[in-house]
Amino acid sequence: MLDDLEQTGAGRARKRVGTDLLAADVHARLRSRILTFEIKPGTRLVEDEISAAMNVGRTPVREALLRLQGEGLVSRERGWVVESTDAATIDRVFESRVAIEGYATRVAAGRAGPDDVRELQGLVDAMDGFESMSRTALNQLNRRFHERIVGLSGNPFFVEMHERTQFHYWNMRLPVLFTREQAQLTNDQHRRILAALAAGDADAAERHARAHIETTHRIVRDALEE
Template sequence: MARKSGSQLLAANVHDTLRQKILTLEIKPGSRLVEDDISESLGVGRTPVREALLRLQGEGFVSRGKGWVVAEIDPSEVPLIFESRLAIEGYATRLAAERRADEVVERLEALADQMDQFADLSRAELNRLDRRFHELIVEASGNSFFHEMHERTQYNYWNLRLPVLFTREQVEVSNAQHRDLIAAIAAQEADRAEALARGHISTTMTIVLDALSGF
């Protein structure tokens, strides 16, 4: 395997830094990205910054017109986002069950315990716990490509420009589905785990699409 040059390594580091800032909303959709400002803040030249931005453009995170801009989410893309989640998370959950690890099951149970206390949590905190729950399952698949693709679908989902609020009953159903998922993974029931994951995501998709139809 060819060794990366210093310039390629710098560009990769810049890419990873910017990508993470976009994923975590430190840099929000619609924000302008100025090459000189990024170069100065990261202490690198403009070439690796430009290479990193071009890579982010290819991944759909930024666009370029009169300068670089973090891409905003088009609500019409929501069904496509959920289709991606169904494909990625469904199979990732199957693999997580097949490759079951006690530590993963324990961490999933701890997250489920926290989400059961949703009445005392802010919506932002509940979202964070839910996101981590699904991330952990994808990570447990052992497939790094799934993890990278899943990050993108989660970024898109939580950055919708329209408000989607879940009722108490909907949150309770979601939490119950989480428990079923944990049980299937713990029992290494791969078929059931995959089916439950797909059912869970389909339930969420219906809620989101119904909410967005009112806008």
């Protein structure tokens, strides 16, 4: 009988591991589609539809959705819905960016190599052409610059938290167009961050990163108050 119990326990453990792996896969796939806005804010997520589309049972789907809820990407009220961010949360979003990106940039200063610096330099140089590119193209370059630096911290928790702040920031669809002077100022700040990373100066890297995000926050807030 003991052998039967052990075999039953082992079977349950294998089933649990299998469910966990499926839930992790469903979570990763849904999360990616939400963060890239392939699944739009306000979209209803139906467990049965996700199960059928991904060819998995409802249990891993439900576990994936619960994890997304914990990350603030979906909410549950009469069903699952992809979160929409109210512009009133702008201050909290930028406070989070200052904390996460500021320290992540400090850590990145000790880990960025010559190839990393060259890649970032290319992004900064490209952003100097902001007057001749679309807002979308400039936003993509800017987003890549910040994502790359956070990634250089080597800390997956920083990366995950940064992705969440970016989701809420872009989700707000802020109707803010930087002036020529503001665009130039923010890219000059990018150069200061880059110089600190190249020099391995952690203090300066964090200081310039925080100043840059605070500048962006001020520009956005002032524009929304006009």
